[in-house]
Amino acid sequence: MAPESLSQIFIATMLSNNLVLAMFLGLCPFLGVSGKLNTALPMGAATTFVIMVASLCAFGLNWLVTELNMEYLRLISYIVIIASAVQLVEMFLKKTSPVLFRALGIFLPLITTNCAVLGVALFQTAREYSFLQAMTFAFGGGLGFTLALLLMAGLRERLRLAVVPNVVQGTALSLMLAGMLSLAFMGFAGLGAGE
Amino acid sequence: MGMPGQKQPTKLEELLEGIWKQNPVFVMVLGMCPTLAVTVSAMNALSMGLASTFVLVSSALLVSLVRNIVPAQVRIAAYILIIATFVTVVDYAIQAISLAVYDALGAFIQLIVVNCIILGRAEAHAAKNPPVRAVINAVGMGIGFTIGLFALGSVREILGAGKLFGIALFGPDFQPWVVMVLPPGGFFVLGSWLLLFNWLKNRKASSDRIEPVGGHVHGA
Numbered sequence: 001m002a003p004e005s006l007s008q009i010f011i012a013t014m015l016s017n018n019l020v021l022a023m024f025l026g027l028c029p030f031l032g033v034s035g036k037l038n039t040a041l042p043m044g045a046a047t048t049f050v051i052m053v054a055s056l057c058a059f060g061l062n063w064l065v066t067e068l069n070m071e072y073l074r075l076i077s078y079i080v081i082i083a084s085a086v087q088l089v090e091m092f093l094k095k096t097s098p099v100l101f102r103a104l105g106i107f108l109p110l111i112t113t114n115c116a117v118l119g120v121a122l123f124q125t126a127r128e129y130s131f132l133q134a135m136t137f138a139f140g141g142g143l144g145f146t147l148a149l150l151l152m153a154g155l156r157e158r159l160r161l162a163v164v165p166n167v168v169q170g171t172a173l174s175l176m177l178a179g180m181l182s183l184a185f186m187g188f189a190g191l192g193a194g195e
Numbered sequence: 196m197g198m199p200g201q202k203q204p205t206k207l208e209e210l211l212e213g214i215w216k217q218n219p220v221f222v223m224v225l226g227m228c229p230t231l232a233v234t235v236s237a238m239n240a241l242s243m244g245l246a247s248t249f250v251l252v253s254s255a256l257l258v259s260l261v262r263n264i265v266p267a268q269v270r271i272a273a274y275i276l277i278i279a280t281f282v283t284v285v286d287y288a289i290q291a292i293s294l295a296v297y298d299a300l301g302a303f304i305q306l307i308v309v310n311c312i313i314l315g316r317a318e319a320h321a322a323k324n325p326p327v328r329a330v331i332n333a334v335g336m337g338i339g340f341t342i343g344l345f346a347l348g349s350v351r352e353i354l355g356a357g358k359l360f361g362i363a364l365f366g367p368d369f370q371p372w373v374v375m376v377l378p379p380g381g382f383f384v385l386g387s388w389l390l391l392f393n394w395l396k397n398r399k400a401s402s403d404r405i406e407p408v409g410g411h412v413h414g415a
Binding site: 021022023024025026027028031072075076079080083112113114115117118119122123126166167168169170171172173175176178179180182183186 | 224225227228231232271272275276279280282283286287301302305306308309310311314374377378379380381382383385386387389390393394397
């Protein structure tokens with residue numbers, strides 16, 4: 001893997017290789033939670049935080065399983081650490097900010113099955129990122145996820161006022177919208193380390 | 196789903212549920228990440244479908260077997276561990292069978308762990324039903340998922356590269372519609388399939404309007 005600078009990684013994961021729109025990670029919350037603008041932002045923030053924590057833990061774990069020659073345990077240990085991280089975030093929020101905790105509701109535990117979290121951990125392992133690179137990758141990925149979520153939520157709020165033929169309503173429309181967004185994001189290709 | 200007072204569906208109905216009525220890709224719109232990411236070619240789509248089916252069926256069997264032993268509080272964690280184990284098996288198996296497929300699918304094989312269909316089936320079906328029934332349902336879901344992936348993968352490969360399973364279909368003058376194998380194409384093709392199904396459903400609903408229309412399905 002050619003060495004990439006931190007800013008390249010950051011811009012690439014946030015824009016040109018956006019987690020959601022170019023790598024198809026975290027689509028379930030993207031299509032599920034993006035109905036309203038005011039839930040999109042806290043959801044994005046919580047996911048970014050979990051991605052960062054998971055990426056940090058995954059970095060340590062990867063070193064450990066490689067050291068112990070137990071690579072076959074990598075996936076299992078990642079998923080356990082992500083589940084525990086989400087649990088911790090949940091307990092922490094419940095204690096410090098019950099309002100935010102209630103606002104996020106069921107979506108908080110569901111972060112565990114967000115492909116973006118495991119995806120970032122797996123990709124940083126596959127690309128053999130250094131510690132700083134991995135953290136930048138995780139932060140850029142989280143921001144990119146939040147950005148995509150916000151854009152989508154804004155578009156969907158506007159669409160609710162539009163007259164749409166019966167056939168197109170529901171998921172089909174969301175997918176078409178996502179396709180357009182993805183097309184727009186492809187315009188960023190070439191920025192940073194495009195693949 | 197497994198409501199208490201409900202009549203038990205026959206085994207055939209159980210199998211068909213995943214293939215048609217509750218198709219994971221087209222009706223439930225679950226497991227979108229692998230669905231869109233790997234379906235750039237028919238071959239990739241089929242391998243992904245088969246790998247997911249294997250994980251789906253074996254984890255359904257194991258979850259169903261341990262359903263009375265696992266305490267309710269830790270059941271999700273236990274299911275995830277079971278699923279992750281089988282995914283590791285598949286990951287190593289694909290690496291051994293075909294390195295080309297392994298390279299093409301990349302991290303998405305390991306991402307089967309967080310495929311909502313598998314955990315969803317474990318929680319909603321396998322944990323409440325005896326092994327035979329759980330396996331039959333999982334096989335149906337797996338076939339349905341594979342069909343869905345194949346429908347996407349073949350369309351994208353034909354339009355985006357002019358090929359099917361790597362064999363050129365059109366003459367040398369064919370201009371590939373490149374956007375179809377790029378990320379936006381995934382969204383567009385799946386959106387179009389859903390449009391088609393919506394249209395068919397609407398047409399059916401208007402042709403027998405006397406009967407009340409069953410619950411419509413949309414939203415993730």
